[in-house]
Amino acid sequence: MSYFDIDDILMQEERLPCVASIDVIKMGSLDPSSATPYLRKGSKVDLPLWLIKSYREKNGEDIFEVDPPKFLGPKYLDMLRADATVINLQSWCSHFFSFAITYLTLFQDGDLATTIQDSFGHRYLVILDISQNAVQDDTSEKTRNLDQLERQLFHAGLQDDRAQQQWRRRQAHRILPWAGAPRRDAFELGHLTKRPKLSFS
Amino acid sequence: MEDPLGKLMPSEVEFIAEDAPITITPNFQAGVFLFLKERVGPFKPQRPMEVPMWLAVSLRRRDKCVIHVPEWLSVDALTTKLEEEKMQQKQFVHMPAHFQEISSILFDVASQDVPNSEECRQLIQAIVDVRTAKIRQGGLDDMKDSLAIQLNNVTQMEITSIRQFACHAMDAFNRLSSV
Structure with missing residues (x-):
């Protein structure tokens, strides 16, 4: 799955109810009712999955209890x-x-x-x-x-x-040549001198 | 998920099938034709010879030859195959590679050369229907219980007809079972 996979991005926007299990420094902005720059222990916030995921990957311990x-x-x-x-x-x-x-x-x-x-x-x-x-x-x-x-x-x-x-x-679609196939000029350039010709007698 | 083999279309499978050799009787005289992949000829009137399918089609369209229909493309042979196919519940009967494509081309270009062509066409369709049902029951249904499916004697065209779906389904089951 690529980094810019739109489905992946939209999927990780989904929010989960979380409860902070410790005082989190400088995360007060996550909780609109918080007056301090700290996210107090026990405060409830809805966080998107991508945020929870990167927290868990970066910090060994759990900052949030996730429901x-x-x-x-x-x-x-x-x-x-x-x-x-x-x-x-x-x-x-x-x-x-x-x-x-x-x-x-x-x-x-x-x-x-x-x-x-x-x-x-x-x-x-x-x-x-x-x-x-x-x-x-x-x-x-x-x-x-x-x-x-x-x-x-x-x-x-x-x-x-x-x-x-x-x-x-039998409504066939047009079969396109492989992009790396030799071009028609190859005949003129002398790589292939003779073009096959169908002739009947 | 993008299919690693790209989107192989049925018409491309037919293109591949057109490399298969087939016997024709030309009604003209000509020397050896030099093609990129092979050389064909010399052509002598009323002398049966093997040529690639695509050349046979091209010659037949200009009324330069008569195509010898392969042995399996006859009412008797196809009826036997259909009976065998119906007898076996899960297994697939061995059919010539590209039988759908070759018969389809022959019905299109040289239906006069095929004896009882309408009956043959219906038999081919019946065989394809039976096999499609088997692929569905034996392969795709079981996919939810196992991470691999084995389908013996299935032709390239039949694989093409389920490739994208099967790839997506496998991917989904694989992701789900990894958690």
């Missing part, structure tokens, strides 16, 4: 366990799975990981189905419930299917 976001809380996870295929993940968090993966790499949680993996497994079969059988051009109705990772998967399947159908109808 999972609403959509990774017990109530939402119960809904996922009940039937993952009917849930509109886009409304929970548009980068649900990428977020869950990053969150889990920071805060290991075996149960949560299993739930997320199972949910994706169930939803994957639905995506497989709809991406291979998308007849009409408007796919917005079908992708409404999918998060960004699933949408990419859906569009990959759709492109495969479209290309295949196009080929079956």
Whole structure:
């Protein structure tokens, strides 16, 4: 994943409820109600994932106690366990799975990981189905419930299917030469002296 | 995730398939043709010879030859293959490499040379449908339980038809299982 991956950046914008576990120097600006340059122990702030991530990577100890976001809380996870295929993940968090993966790499949680993996497994079969059988051009109705990772998967399947159908109808696209292939001038430059010519008698 | 192999389109797979040799009977006389990859000829009228598919297509379009249809492209052979394909639940029957592309080209360019071409076309389509269903059931469905899938005897065109989806799905499962 590249540094400038827009999905990655948007995903890490998601804020998590945090409680400062020590007095943090020069971080008073994070809490609008704080009058001092210090972030007092016990004050509650919502911090984006990228900030929490870089804190944890830079400092060994935990400055913040981090709670999972609403959509990774017990109530939402119960809904996922009940039937993952009917849930509109886009409304929970548009980068649900990428977020869950990053969150889990920071805060290991075996149960949560299993739930997320199972949910994706169930939803994957639905995506497989709809991406291979998308007849009409408007796919917005079908992708409404999918998060960004699933949408990419859906569009990959759709492109495969479209290309295949196009080929079956023999509406071929133009095959372009490899950029490093010898150019036509090569003949004139004398590397290749004779051009093959079809002649019949 | 960007597909490491780039986007190989079905028409490009067909282009690759056109390198396969095929037997023709020319109706003209000519010397040896020199091409970048190979030399073909000499051509003698009524003398069957092997040429690359793309040359056969080009000659057939100008009515300079008759294409000998490969043995597997006949109603009998295809019916047997279809039966075998239906018999096996998970395994794939061995089909000639590029059978979809070659048959598609032949139906397009030389449908008069193929006996019972309409029936053959339907049989090919039926075989492709059965195999597609198998790829779906045996390969893509199982992907959620394992990190690798094995599909023997699957042709290049069939892989192309699922490549982007499979790559994305593998990537997603891999990322999810690493936490």
